[in-house]
Amino acid sequence: MSGMAASRPAQAPEAEAGAECQGDLGRPRTPRAIALSDAAFFTVLGVIGGVYVLLILALLAADAAYMVRQTFRAAADTPQPWLTALTANPILTALADRKIQYSIWLSMISCSLSAILSVLVAVPLGYLMARQRFFGQRLLDAILDIPIVLPPLVVGLSLLILFQFPPFSWLARDIVYQIPAVILAQFSVACAFAVRTMKHTFDHIDPRCENVALSLGCSRVQAFGWVVLPEAARGMMTALTLAWARSLGEFGPLLVFAGATRMKTEVLSTSVFLELNVGHLEAAVAVSLIMVVSAVIVLIVARLWGARDMGL
Amino acid sequence: MIIVDAISVQAGEFRLDDVSLRVPTGGYAVLMGKTGCGKTTILESIIGLRSVARGRIWLHDREVTHLKPAVRGIGYVPQDGALFSKMTVEEQMGLALVIRRVPAAAIRGRVRELAELLGIAHLLHRKPRGLSGGERQRVALGRALSFRPRVLCLDEPLSALDDETRRQMCDLLAGIRVKTGVTTLHITHNLVEAQVLADCLFRLENGRIEMVDLAEAT
Numbered sequence: 001m002s003g004m005a006a007s008r009p010a011q012a013p014e015a016e017a018g019a020e021c022q023g024d025l026g027r028p029r030t031p032r033a034i035a036l037s038d039a040a041f042f043t044v045l046g047v048i049g050g051v052y053v054l055l056i057l058a059l060l061a062a063d064a065a066y067m068v069r070q071t072f073r074a075a076a077d078t079p080q081p082w083l084t085a086l087t088a089n090p091i092l093t094a095l096a097d098r099k100i101q102y103s104i105w106l107s108m109i110s111c112s113l114s115a116i117l118s119v120l121v122a123v124p125l126g127y128l129m130a131r132q133r134f135f136g137q138r139l140l141d142a143i144l145d146i147p148i149v150l151p152p153l154v155v156g157l158s159l160l161i162l163f164q165f166p167p168f169s170w171l172a173r174d175i176v177y178q179i180p181a182v183i184l185a186q187f188s189v190a191c192a193f194a195v196r197t198m199k200h201t202f203d204h205i206d207p208r209c210e211n212v213a214l215s216l217g218c219s220r221v222q223a224f225g226w227v228v229l230p231e232a233a234r235g236m237m238t239a240l241t242l243a244w245a246r247s248l249g250e251f252g253p254l255l256v257f258a259g260a261t262r263m264k265t266e267v268l269s270t271s272v273f274l275e276l277n278v279g280h281l282e283a284a285v286a287v288s289l290i291m292v293v294s295a296v297i298v299l300i301v302a303r304l305w306g307a308r309d310m311g312l
Numbered sequence: 313m314i315i316v317d318a319i320s321v322q323a324g325e326f327r328l329d330d331v332s333l334r335v336p337t338g339g340y341a342v343l344m345g346k347t348g349c350g351k352t353t354i355l356e357s358i359i360g361l362r363s364v365a366r367g368r369i370w371l372h373d374r375e376v377t378h379l380k381p382a383v384r385g386i387g388y389v390p391q392d393g394a395l396f397s398k399m400t401v402e403e404q405m406g407l408a409l410v411i412r413r414v415p416a417a418a419i420r421g422r423v424r425e426l427a428e429l430l431g432i433a434h435l436l437h438r439k440p441r442g443l444s445g446g447e448r449q450r451v452a453l454g455r456a457l458s459f460r461p462r463v464l465c466l467d468e469p470l471s472a473l474d475d476e477t478r479r480q481m482c483d484l485l486a487g488i489r490v491k492t493g494v495t496t497l498h499i500t501h502n503l504v505e506a507q508v509l510a511d512c513l514f515r516l517e518n519g520r521i522e523m524v525d526l527a528e529a530t
Binding site: 206208209211212213214215216217218219222226227230231233 | 380391
């Protein structure tokens with residue numbers, strides 16, 4: 001190919017090249033045409049991909065720009081605008097608010113608990129799905145996707161309805177519209193993502209390592225503990241961070257199942273909603289930015305743990 | 313001694329029926345056959361990783377047909393070693409002994425002794441990442457031999473190695489056989505490997521195992 005292309009004159013007139021293409025189907029295209037086509041191909045890919053990346057960055061930039069604009073607008077009339085902007089901006093105001101402090105605290109605790117619970121469930125379930133072949137496996141696989149595809153509000157409503165039936169109804173007084181409801185609502189959705197991640201992780205661990213461990217004298221649980229689990233450590237970290245981030249963003253099921261009571265079941269996503277409801281756009285954006293920073297920290301932790309190859 | 317007596321094994325869509333094989337105590341058997349003909353399936357049945365539908369398997373006068381792999385006492389070296397990526401060479405070579413609750417000092421001694429024999433003493437504190445193909449296979453071999461198994465099963469252990477390394481590994485395997493007297497079943501595509509190592513050669517073809525005269529094998 002390259003030899004043929006090289007033997008042709010590099011600066012062949014366009015008209016001649018066109019005539020050749022029409023007349024002779026057996027010839028390769030000119031190097032320039034190939035180069036143009038390749039360049040166009042990558043340009044189109046880059047433009048389509050770039051639009052989305054720009055959208056993501058623009059979303060974050062708009063939040064930050066709005067915050068800066070509002071801060072300086074409010075600080076402009078004061079004697080020392082810069083000092084006022086630094087000390088009295090909406091983020092600091094939000095952080096000083098006891099209700100927001102409670103919401104940050106509850107978010108951190110509930111997200112961590114639901115993420116840990118998710119991994120505790122996802123490790124055995126993901127392992128079974130990846131390693132064992134059993135009747136109804138495909139059905140189970142589909143069931144595990146239900147929380148991912150179900151509209152979030154429906155998850156919340158279904159949880160609420162579930163707790164009207166025994167044995168759940170016996171516990172309803174202590175759970176529904178209480179803090180446990182926050183964790184349960186977050187867990188219901190986050191766990192599905194953790195299971196997917198763990199299944200993916202176990203799928204990519206060579207089963208022969210486990211077979212060797214069995215031949216060395218390990219029981220199943222020893223092979224799992226000594227060989228499989230250490231190999232899955234990165235996947236577990238990814239599942240944990242992913243479940244944590246999902247939990248942080250959970251809103252629909254929380255609103256329905258846990259309510260939005262200040263100083264009780266209010267988490268950061270609920271705070272944004274409540275602040276918006278009473279017309280405090282600045283406070284809503286400030287809380288959003290706190291969530292953005294938390295999510296970015298989690299994302300960085302996940303990336304540092306080599307989560308790039310996890311596919312999720 | 314390894315005796316495989318008329319076993320039938322199902323492996324997905326693939327099925328082997330009425331397969332028999334006999335390797336005398338201390339013997340070195342090589343099993344050859346085309347890719348996908350079921351060599352690994354037979355090996356896995358002997359190790360206990362695949363359940364046998366019919367027939368029986370004996371290892372040194374003990375029937376092991378339905379025993380778990382852990383109690384069969386077979387050293388297993390899979391194709392590319394399948395090393396445990398999170399353990400150091402020393403840790404994986406000692407795992408079988410840790411499971412058997414051997415005292416730590418004795419484990420260290422045994423691992424060092426094996427590492428000297430296999431020429432990997434300088435690698436003991438390394439993790440598998442970055443080891444060459446030959447080094448990986450030596451570690452896998454050391455791991456399999458650590459608990460002094462009476463039977464060793466090798467699944468194409470040299471197939472991914474260059475010619476020079478393969479020659480060295482062949483010499484090493486022959487040396488180990490002399491030193492340990494372990495009964496070995498070795499799967500390979502490579503006839504030269506078979507001629508160097510085997511004292512009985514089997515060929516698996518169309519679901520049948522035939523013994524081949526080493527002198528006639530070409």
